[in-house]
Amino acid sequence: MNTTPTVHAMIVAAGRGSRFGASIAKQYTMLQGQTLLQHSVARLARSAYIDKCLLVVAADDRTAQTLDFAIPTYYAIGGTERWQSVQAGVAAISRTGAADSDLVLIHDAARPAVPSCDIDRVVEAAMTEPYGAILATPVADTLKLSYTPPSPQSELTHDHIEQTPSSYIKQTIDRTHTWQAQTPQVFRLGQLRQVLTHVAKQQLSITDEASAFEHLSLPIRLVTGSRQNIKLTYPDDAILLTAILAAQS
Ligand SMILES: Nc1ccn([C@@H]2O[C@H](COP(=O)(O)OP(=O)(O)OP(=O)(O)O)[C@@H](O)[C@H]2O)c(=O)n1
Numbered sequence: 001m002n003t004t005p006t007v008h009a010m011i012v013a014a015g016r017g018s019r020f021g022a023s024i025a026k027q028y029t030m031l032q033g034q035t036l037l038q039h040s041v042a043r044l045a046r047s048a049y050i051d052k053c054l055l056v057v058a059a060d061d062r063t064a065q066t067l068d069f070a071i072p073t074y075y076a077i078g079g080t081e082r083w084q085s086v087q088a089g090v091a092a093i094s095r096t097g098a099a100d101s102d103l104v105l106i107h108d109a110a111r112p113a114v115p116s117c118d119i120d121r122v123v124e125a126a127m128t129e130p131y132g133a134i135l136a137t138p139v140a141d142t143l144k145l146s147y148t149p150p151s152p153q154s155e156l157t158h159d160h161i162e163q164t165p166s167s168y169i170k171q172t173i174d175r176t177h178t179w180q181a182q183t184p185q186v187f188r189l190g191q192l193r194q195v196l197t198h199v200a201k202q203q204l205s206i207t208d209e210a211s212a213f214e215h216l217s218l219p220i221r222l223v224t225g226s227r228q229n230i231k232l233t234y235p236d237d238a239i240l241l242t243a244i245l246a247a248q249s
């Protein structure tokens, strides 16, 4: 009997990239001759567990369907928050007849340099877990908690242009047991649907899907991933990603 669960891949690409600040959505930034979205699909395509990919895009997206991808793609319309885009993706995957015990792999369009061996490692970890697993890296830097004193009138310059309020160190946070979450994040389809329904009902604010399981005290395994799997978030990240993609090719 074949007990290996089917893996349904989804890339979330419905964000705007406000911190990146470009005029086009950041998933369509060209690096090393391809958009981030094409790179990300190509990484998933290298996994033996993935043969097609759902792309969750913005309602006004006119770009994704004009691009060539390494594997067949199908589409869903995302939401305002990232988790709402994932929820729309879960509904689309369920409509294909997927079983609740199948695995769903969620990856950011904005993480185009994930090593393929990491994708397989997190999938294989999720297969042995009751709820799922995510890639993450242990925090490497000394962590500071800050405070911002109330800004006095002197924060206004002679031109009356308001300055960014100054921050000061409150304390150093113990980084033992702290991790930076990455994607892919891999969960059982039915359980992911349930925890996202809980997020919606409770109006929780979350930035990744593992958080939805955390709110219900459900254990999600951390799989140590490569530090090359950075997310294009700020303009500086483009320099790093260009170098990483070049070194990997
Ligand atoms: N409503 C949203 C928000 C984000 N994403 C996707 O989630 C991934 C990671 O999110 P993030 O880096 O926060 O992307 P943006 O929301 O686009 O960026 P920003 O927060 O700077 O606006 C990206 O691939 C982005 O397209 C999504 O599909 N739907």
Ligand SMILES: C[C@](O)(CO)[C@H](O)COP(=O)(O)O
Pocket (backbone or CB within 6 Å): 108, 180, 181, 182, 183, 207, 208, 209, 231, 233
């Ligand atoms: C899902 C994610 O990429 C994991 O690091 C991340 O949480 C996306 O949101 P963020 O606001 O950029 O952290």
